[in-house]
Amino acid sequence: MLNLITAEEMRKADAYTCEHSELSTIDLMEQAANAFTEIFVNHISPQRHITVIAGTGNNGGDGLAIARLLRMKGYHNIKVICMNGFTTESEDFRINKERLVALKISFETVSTPEQLPQNFDVVIDAVLGSGLNRDLSNFLKTSFEHINQNSNYTVSVDIPSGCSTDRFTFEDYCGIKADLTICFQRPKLLFTLPESTVATKSFKFTSIGLDENYLLAIPTDYYWTDQQTVQGLLHKRKAFTHKGTYGHALIISGNAQTKGAALLTAKAALFSGVGLVTLLTESAYFPYVNVYQPELMTANKEDLKILDYSKYQSVAIGPGMGSNTEQRDQLLFLLQQKRPMVLDADALNMLTTDLLKQYILHPAVLTPHVKEFDRLFGAHTCWYNRIQTARIQAKELQCVIVLKNQYTYIINEVGKVFINSTGNPAMAQGGMGDILTGCISAFLARGYSAFNAAVIGCFVHGKAGDELAERYEVTPASILAEHLPLTLRSLLTDRIMTN
Known part of the structure; x- marks a missing residue:
């Protein structure tokens, strides 16, 4: 039985795991990317054209690591587009960007929605993470609308960009509308609600190696009943x-x-x-x-x-x-x-x-x-x-x-x-x-x-x-x-x- 926790509690679990296991944050990100990829390859053929849409935070770092791992698994039709609407880059994002460039994977930055491709075959959405606590900028709203209208299939990393784990309403939702979301470590209570299909049609979750003893000690009122x-x-x-x-x-x-x-x-x-x-x-x-x-x-x-x-x-x-x-x-x-x-x-x-x-x-x-x-x-x-x-x-x-x-x-x-x-x-x-x-x-x-x-x-x-x-x-x-x-x-x- 898994206890379902908040985004803030999950961030603390990330930090605790790294602190007590001598695991660096970049190594934990690599574990998350590997876990995501293992599920992704069972859904999407290597012949498909993959576009990773990334932000510059840790969710974007996940996306860059996923692009690299997919290339190593034989996904040659892959490119990365970075959304240039953020003021900072996380350290782990920068490290994964360097690793990406070393493999000569196509990488470009866009500053306006008009610079996005007209059509997408498969999109991996890695722009924003689960801790979103602000309104989307017009740039992101318009970009997400374009992606939603022109992607044949969209897979979100942990949570669709523009969606918040701890908000349970979808009125006026203007984030990414995923076909599949691959969550990290725990299911999200949010995705069990019928209204959540506006953000994701389905979800799966996978362990990324966080400290389970720490996680299970977190008090909650919600549990996932498993086999x-x-x-x-x-x-x-x-x-x-x-x-x-x-x-x-x-x-x-x-x-x-x-x-x-x-x-x-x-x-x-x-x-x-x-x-x-x-x-x-x-x-x-x-x-x-x-x-x-x-x-x-x-x-x-x-x-x-x-x-x-x-x-x-x-x-x-x-x-x-x-x-x-x-x-x-x-x-x-x-x-x-x-x-x-x-x-x-x-x-x-x-x-x-x-x-x-x-x-x-x-x-x-x-x-x-x-x-x-x-x-x-x-x-x-x-x-x-x-x-x-x-x-x-x-x-x-x-x-x-x-x-x-x-x-x-x-x-x-x-x-x-x-x-x-x-x-x-x-x-x-x-x-x-x-x-x-x-x-x-x-x-x-x-x-x-x-x-x-x-x-x-x-x-x-x-x-x-x-x-x-x-x-x-x-x-x-x-x-x-x-x-x-x-x-x-x-x-x-x-x-x-x-x-």
Whole structure:
């Protein structure tokens, strides 16, 4: 698990690493350039024409070092353009400029936007770094606009020029619009926000050799949930265990028109390793459940108020449930059973914050998408503010909130934000949220805490989608559910092999 830090904290980490490792700043810059290049060469062919646009600070020094390293890797169609809009040159920039000239790489300086080439094949943007705290000059604004309009593909070094790590608004953004940004050492919280696509369509991050012990000691409210984190949380199934060991999940069925949602939820719970799954539905529907997934058990919805809820280790409520008066009454009754719960979809749409405060007296995970979240907690104009509201509400309600997004935000009971790193647009189909609800309810029933169940469920759900996206353009929810055991096996096997 990686803690996400500010630009100023990252600069201090640079200085600390150099001071305590006898590593010079120019050597650290070389490590960063090498790390960037390793990713770049996997995306861009040596036959492409590369233009490095550089400033004269350390970000520009990175760009010059990258140009040199790419030339050494066989990228012969490469040139460097330096923006002459800065008053000083950093020492590391000057050193890399001398190294660049020694290799006879094309280097020129421009003082006006008109001096820039009319068209670019691939641009490497290395003009400004992450600590931008001032407005752009007219020269840079106009130059960036020209690059944005005339570059076939743009890759930014650490952060798109004109973008600031610690600002979370993109109104009137006039910086570089990158296709890919390769960040150093840590992901940037900024790039997990949907609004950030105006600055970069995608991002990757890579270690540049900073002191991880120093970095991990920096306090933060934001964390990146990676595979190693989830592998550390997962429990391998042990000998002499049985179905009772792995819990019993109850899934509340939906309306006649939306039975598929509850079936997908139940199927996902089953394939996430829970010992038993019961689907609460109408007796007339039992045969269809048995045909769809014979491992599922059924209970009559007419018996909702006389069931023995103590035998269920988790209850999933909401997918396709409907929201009429009868169903609202059922929901309030279920909440009073004080079982660990996952609340999704219509369950969230029938609740208010007052009802949540009144009834959530047990481990609970709320899994809203953006519209459900705003209906429950108020409208928001930007995702950063939405996250802040989720932090406040998770603390007040003492629950876990899973705010769904491409990078889903999992907020724990003390308001810490854990960003899920898996998932992709191939998963953008109906039913995918039902699968997530089933995953989380399974891990909740298996004895994981509400927070750990949410972290594991989100990661495994997204990773299954990532694995399928390597083969499919679109991943239907039912196919993803069936892939979950393979994903779990790969995570546990990889953990065993690396320990």
